[in-house]
Amino acid sequence: MTTETEATPTRDLESMEDIIIAENVDKWFGDFQALDNISMRIKEHEIVVVLGPSGSGKSTFIRCLNRLEEHDAGRIVIDGIEMNDDVRNLNAIRSEVGMVFQQFNLFPHLSVMNNITLGPRKVRRMPKLDADALAMQLLERVGIPEQAEKYPAQLSGGQQQRVAIARALAMQPKIMLFDEPTSALDPEMIKEVLDVMQELARSGMTMIVVTHEMGFAREVADRLIFFDEGSLVEEGTPQHFFENPQEDRTKLFLSQIL
Amino acid sequence: MVDMPAQNPQRIVLPPHRERARRPRIVRLREWARRNLFNSRAGTFLTIITAAILALIIYGVVYFVFVDANWRVITENRWLLFAGGYPMDQEWRLWFSVMFVFLLIGLTYGTWASLGRRDHLFIVLASGFAILLLAHGGAAIWSTIWYLIAVGLLYAGYAITIRMPREAGPGRTLQQRSVAGLLIAALPIVLIVLLAFGGARPRELEGFVLNLVLAPVGIVGGLIIAIPLALGRASRMRAISWTCTTYIEVVRGAPLLGWLFVALFILDDVIGGELIVRAMVVLAVFTAAYMAEYIRGALQALPHGQSEAAHAVGLNQFQSMQLIVMPQALRISIPPMVGQAISIWKDTTLVTVILPLRELKGNADSAIAQFEFTPDRIEAYVFVAVVFWVVAFIMSRISQRVEGSLGIGER
Ligand SMILES: Nc1ncnc2c1ncn2[C@@H]1O[C@H](COP(=O)(O)OP(=O)(O)OP(=O)(O)O)[C@@H](O)[C@H]1O
Ligand SMILES: [Mg+2]
Numbered sequence: 001m002t003t004e005t006e007a008t009p010t011r012d013l014e015s016m017e018d019i020i021i022a023e024n025v026d027k028w029f030g031d032f033q034a035l036d037n038i039s040m041r042i043k044e045h046e047i048v049v050v051l052g053p054s055g056s057g058k059s060t061f062i063r064c065l066n067r068l069e070e071h072d073a074g075r076i077v078i079d080g081i082e083m084n085d086d087v088r089n090l091n092a093i094r095s096e097v098g099m100v101f102q103q104f105n106l107f108p109h110l111s112v113m114n115n116i117t118l119g120p121r122k123v124r125r126m127p128k129l130d131a132d133a134l135a136m137q138l139l140e141r142v143g144i145p146e147q148a149e150k151y152p153a154q155l156s157g158g159q160q161q162r163v164a165i166a167r168a169l170a171m172q173p174k175i176m177l178f179d180e181p182t183s184a185l186d187p188e189m190i191k192e193v194l195d196v197m198q199e200l201a202r203s204g205m206t207m208i209v210v211t212h213e214m215g216f217a218r219e220v221a222d223r224l225i226f227f228d229e230g231s232l233v234e235e236g237t238p239q240h241f242f243e244n245p246q247e248d249r250t251k252l253f254l255s256q257i258l
Numbered sequence: 259m260v261d262m263p264a265q266n267p268q269r270i271v272l273p274p275h276r277e278r279a280r281r282p283r284i285v286r287l288r289e290w291a292r293r294n295l296f297n298s299r300a301g302t303f304l305t306i307i308t309a310a311i312l313a314l315i316i317y318g319v320v321y322f323v324f325v326d327a328n329w330r331v332i333t334e335n336r337w338l339l340f341a342g343g344y345p346m347d348q349e350w351r352l353w354f355s356v357m358f359v360f361l362l363i364g365l366t367y368g369t370w371a372s373l374g375r376r377d378h379l380f381i382v383l384a385s386g387f388a389i390l391l392l393a394h395g396g397a398a399i400w401s402t403i404w405y406l407i408a409v410g411l412l413y414a415g416y417a418i419t420i421r422m423p424r425e426a427g428p429g430r431t432l433q434q435r436s437v438a439g440l441l442i443a444a445l446p447i448v449l450i451v452l453l454a455f456g457g458a459r460p461r462e463l464e465g466f467v468l469n470l471v472l473a474p475v476g477i478v479g480g481l482i483i484a485i486p487l488a489l490g491r492a493s494r495m496r497a498i499s500w501t502c503t504t505y506i507e508v509v510r511g512a513p514l515l516g517w518l519f520v521a522l523f524i525l526d527d528v529i530g531g532e533l534i535v536r537a538m539v540v541l542a543v544f545t546a547a548y549m550a551e552y553i554r555g556a557l558q559a560l561p562h563g564q565s566e567a568a569h570a571v572g573l574n575q576f577q578s579m580q581l582i583v584m585p586q587a588l589r590i591s592i593p594p595m596v597g598q599a600i601s602i603w604k605d606t607t608l609v610t611v612i613l614p615l616r617e618l619k620g621n622a623d624s625a626i627a628q629f630e631f632t633p634d635r636i637e638a639y640v641f642v643a644v645v646f647w648v649v650a651f652i653m654s655r656i657s658q659r660v661e662g663s664l665g666i667g668e669r
Contacts, residue, residue: 068566087574095572105567109585111426118581119571149426164567171572 013222016043019175019206020065025074027060027230034060035071036230042208044174047201049217050210052227053253058210061227062177065208066097079174095123098168102180104160106152112139112163113148119171131170138166142196158189162196169200176200178209214258218242226250342465344458351458352467353404355448357411362437362444364412368419369437385409445474460534468534472541472606477599479542484549485584491554502550509547514605517544518612537609541602548598549591556590557583 020042027035034057042048050058063069064076067083067090076083078093107115116138117131126134139145142162144155152160161181168176178197182190194216201207201220211217217224217238224241226234226249234247242258245251295305341352367373373381385405392401422433452471453460463471490502509517521536560583568578 066570068569091572091574094569097570099567099570101563101567101570103561103563105561105563107564107567107582107586109589113426119573122577122581123572167571 013043013046016045018042019044019046019079020208021075021077022065023075025061025064025071025076027057027064027069028072034230035064038074038230038232040225040232040235042206044206045204046206047220047222048208048225049221049223050208050225050227051212051217051253051257052233056227057230058227059179060230062099062179062208062210065175065177066094066099068099091123095119095171096173097175097177098171098173099177100161100164100168100179100181102183104152104157104164104184106160106164106167108152110151111148112150112152112155115152115163116167116170119167123171134170135166138169139163141169141199142166143192156189157185158192161185161189161193165193165196165200175206175208178207178211180210180212182211182213212257226253228253338465340466342463342468344463344465344467348456348458351451353408354451356404357408358448358451359444360408361411361415362440364415364417365419365437366441368416368422369433372420373416381409381412445478449475460532463534468610469603469606472534472538472609473599473603475538476541476545476602476606479538480545480549480598480602481595483542483546484553487546487550488553488557488587489579491550492557506547506550509544510551514540514544515608515611518608522612533613534609537612541606541609545598545602549595552591552594552598553587555594556587559590560586 018041020040022041023039025035025038026033038061050062052058060069064071064083065078071083079096081089081092081096083089083093107118110118113132113135116135117126117128120126120131120134121128136145136148139148142165144159144162147155147159147163152163155163165176165181181197182193185193190213194213197207197209197216198220209216209221219238221238223235224238225232226241226247228249234241234245234250241250241254245254296302337346341349344352367377388405389402392398392405419433419437423430449471452458452463452467487502487505490498491506493499493502517540518537521540522533564582564586565578568582573581
């Protein structure tokens with residue numbers, strides 16, 4: 001599906017700083033425990049793919065990383081900033097962490113251009129001309145500069161998701177979270193979005209991607225993480241996962257999905 | 259002629275679009291009539307009956323309008339009907355307001371829409387009607403001239419703005435902001451022109467002018483109160499949401515006439531001031547309760563992902579509301595809001611109903627003063643109000659149960 005990259009061995013992540021630290025994170029919805037004692041460290045520039053069956057807590061976990069969900073116990077530190085009730089910390093974290101949703105969640109009442117420039121202008125107080133130039137640059141990068149003046153409803157699903165990626169990038173984040181970015185797309189549009197994500201990975205972005213696209217996981221990920229019933233069951237390189245998984249639950253899941 | 263598969267209405271096969279468009283109009287018309295009016299025996303029968311009834315009604319209306327009716331009642335009492343007790347020597351204030359509003363209509367259409375053939379036709383017909391009314395009696399010429407100037411301003415405003423470029427850009431933004439600003443300022447400006455600096459006193463607003471002033475005050479005031487009210491009701495903070503819910507349920511619990519009586523009798527004792535002003539407050543407060551519910555409905559209809567995406571790009575709670583959630587929610591709630599605006603426009607007549615009671619109340623107060631139950635006057639009002647409220651509250655509860663069982667209002 002994708003091109004040459006043999007990312008894993010050629011990159012030296014060992015010397016990098018931990019940019020995401022999660023320690024013993026719990027999350028409850030009422031008396032249902034969605035996350036159970038999750039700990040992990042993610043290095044700068046690392047590409048992590050999160051796998052797991054439906055309802056296993058993948059979305060809940062990555063949503064905790066920009067506080068769309070509040071974790072109930074444990075610690076989360078993003079680029080040295082503690083995630084807590086301090087609003088200044090939250091704002092700092094949110095402008096370092098971009099997010100792409102399964103349902104795109106573009107703002108339907110704003111043009112593509114305004115979707116992208118809204119964050120930079122309102123949060124970073126960037127002058128309009130600069131923001132517009134930045135937006136055009138990002139639209140070139142995701143391959144749809146000609147759609148700038150359209151509205152989201154006038155675009156195909158793949159184009160909408162690429163606008164959503166551009167919108168997240170416009171805040172110049174250090175980390176990008178993707179929650180099943182291709183699950184709502186028709187098959188023929190999946191590739192155009194994956195290509196953009198792959199280019200982003202090559203450019204050095206730190207990425208956490210929840211996806212069922214095994215081709216992407218195999219070729220782009222530095223590390224795979226497997227969730228089940230709110231727990232982190234197994235983690236390792238793609239090679240480890242696809243050739244030599246240890247846990248029974250992992251094997252079962254992979255046998256179903258591959 | 260194409261033969262019509264009329265016996266089988268499920269399978270009407272239309273010729274390709276081009277072909278249809280090329281045939282002469284009369285043929286197309288005949289085809290349309292066949293398809294829509296005479297498509298079956300029962301259809302033909304219904305068409306003929308309907309046509310007969312329509313003809314009768316039209317005959318009756320035309321006969322009444324042009325033969326039977328004596329329109330001098332209207333034309334000779336023009337001022338009374340339209341402006342009531344508004345001081346005649348201040349007429350220019352009325353005309354100024356009309357011109358200002360017409361100009362604004364032109365600017366608005368030129369900026370965000372365009373006037374089509376139907377709109378022009380409507381303006382011409384409405385103007386014909388207006389002039390028919392104005393062109394009688396002493397000041398007829400002047401009234402007609404003022405009116406024509408107002409229409410001229412409408413078209414002037416339209417002609418200027420329609421020529422401006424629509425593409426996004428600094429010029430366009432400036433134009434939109436200016437017109438929007440004028441629209442927001444319109445109501446205060448008109449009120450100032452009509453009432454301030456030697457204009458009429460509020461109690462001199464009467465007739466049609468009164469309705470024309472009351473309705474916008476109710477609608478605009480209502481909207482201004484409704485937005486925080488809707489947000490408050492949806493708030494996670496219990497104290498706020500209960501306060502707003504109570505407001506909404508209490509206000510919706512009694513009919514508008516009831517609240518106008520409150521303005522007339524109870525508020526008079528409490529805050530005083532002119533009855534018309536109190537009525538304006540009541541209208542705004544009343545409308546707000548309904549509008550808040552429409553906005554709340556729209557807020558619930560909006561996908562949760564919208565505010566999440568707003569937070570994800572770094573907007574704070576207020577910005578997310580102001581830039582993402584509210585613009586969409588208001589758009590969704592436009593249809594029911596327009597309905598509410600129309601109903602408030604009609605309900606302003608109720609204010610006219612209670613106006614004469616001003617004097618009555620004065621008499622009643624002194625009359626009742628001699629009876630032994632005087633101190634219990636308020637209690638009587640309160641009792642009636644509570645009975646009304648309980649019934650309305652039950653209805654509102656039932657509707658909530660229905661909503662709940664249909665799964666509306668849940669995410
Ligand atoms: N807002 C919520 N309220 C209550 N329960 C929730 C909420 N959000 C998620 N859950 C529950 O938490 C569990 C984990 O949900 P989550 O969305 O993280 O799963 P997932 O791994 O992303 O699944 P999927 O692959 O279907 O997206 C599920 O059982 C879900 O029902
Ligand atoms: Mg999910």
